Amino acid sequence: MVQDDFTPEHDRSASQSEGDSVSSVDAVTEPVEPAEEDIRTPRERAMEIFRNRSYEGESLRMGQVLRRVRETLGLTIEGISADTRLRKDYLMWIERMEVGDLPGGGYLSAILNTYARYLNLPEKEVIRVYTQECGGVEDVRHDAPVPKIGGIAPDRPKWPLAVAAVFVLGLLGAGAVGLSQFMRQEPELAPAPAVVAVNGGRESLFAGTEATQRPVPKNMPLELHAVRQGWLEVRGADGTIFRSRTMAAGESYFPRLDAGWTVSARDGGAFEWRVGDITVGPLGPEGAEVFSVSVDEQLPRAAEAAAPAMAANGGNKASR
Known part of the structure; x- marks a missing residue:
């Protein structure tokens, strides 16, 4: 009987093919660990950004914090402007911390207060940190009430004012004495009688006087x-x-x-x-x-x- 030389090779090929199939099945059925899902709400993520002053490992200034909080909450500059009546360019300047373009006289504090309240963030902390970081501390010395810039200047000694006041009073007193002496030289004249017309038809007691x-x-x-x-x-x-x-x-x-x-x-x-x-x-x-x-x-x-x-x-x- 003639020996079939192909039988062993065929068996080896079949065995190898079967092993490859098993490996492929094992590779396909190997379990893959699912990625961890962030189940936090947008508000929770926004508050974490505010507390940590960072986003994805990057440290943020308060203007950047306000922007990241707004984006996390899904809000737009246009929508906030329509709801708060704050100008869109004001909001953009606030987020960029370009306060030099904002009007003075306490507007920085007022805009920050309105914006922070809209984002449901603590207004006083936002104003305090923001003004420290942007160098606007002199514009907002206290969170509320907000004094004018002139009220923040260091106290000056008041004695020059007191001396000047005494000097002015002395001049006024001397002038009054001289005027009284001059007036005594003229004989006093009896006032001429005046005739006052009474108009009973006026619609009010004030109708005959200037506004x-x-x-x-x-x-x-x-x-x-x-x-x-x-x-x-x-x-x-x-x-x-x-x-x-x-x-x-x-x-x-x-x-x-x-x-x-x-x-x-x-x-x-x-x-x-x-x-x-x-x-x-x-x-x-x-x-x-x-x-x-x-x-x-x-x-x-x-x-x-x-x-x-x-x-x-x-x-x-x-x-x-």
């Missing part, structure tokens, strides 16, 4: 009324901010009178002065920014507008 000379009634209910949504800032005479936020249409604010308060707004036409139901006039031009408008300077105009109504009510407040 600037009319006495301002005490406790006049002068208010700033928002005719549409707009941002308003009210400051005291020392720079203290009493209001700095977006007011909704229909909201009113009663500033303190005869106290040197000022008002600023991004749209002067969004607010108007009122006394009760009487409209005195707009805060400023339509669509124009107004800065440091004096509250006290509105009092004569408000007294003139409210005079007829107050006279009809017997001198009481205008009806509301």
Whole structure:
């Protein structure tokens, strides 16, 4: 019988092929460990970025932190600008920490406060860290209230002012004595009788006087009324901010009178002065920014507008 030389080779090939198949099956069925899934919410990831001041191992300044938090929460500059009424370029400058392009006078603090509140971050910590990193500490000495820059200057000795005051008082006293001696040389003249005409047809006691000379009634209910949504800032005479936020249409604010308060707004036409139901006039031009408008300077105009109504009510407040 002839021996088949191909049989052993065939068996070896079959065995080798079978071994390769088993190895391939083992390679395919080898379990692969799944990647660890991040189950944290966007808010949790955003707060971690804020606490650590870092993102993917990179240290961040506060402006970069605000940007990363915003992106993690899925927010856009355009959306935040529409909701807060903050200008888009202001928000971009804040994130880039280009504060030199922002208006002065406490606007940095106000914008940071609004932006941090919108992102649900602690406002005071954001303002403190941001101003330290960008060199704006002098603009915001305290988180709130925010004084003017002039109030942060180091105290100066007051004795030169005292000496100058004494000198001026001395000059005034000497001038008064000399004037009295000069006036004594002239004989006193009896005042000529005057005839006062009484017009009973005047509609008010103030109708015969100039607007600037009319006495301002005490406790006049002068208010700033928002005719549409707009941002308003009210400051005291020392720079203290009493209001700095977006007011909704229909909201009113009663500033303190005869106290040197000022008002600023991004749209002067969004607010108007009122006394009760009487409209005195707009805060400023339509669509124009107004800065440091004096509250006290509105009092004569408000007294003139409210005079007829107050006279009809017997001198009481205008009806509301």
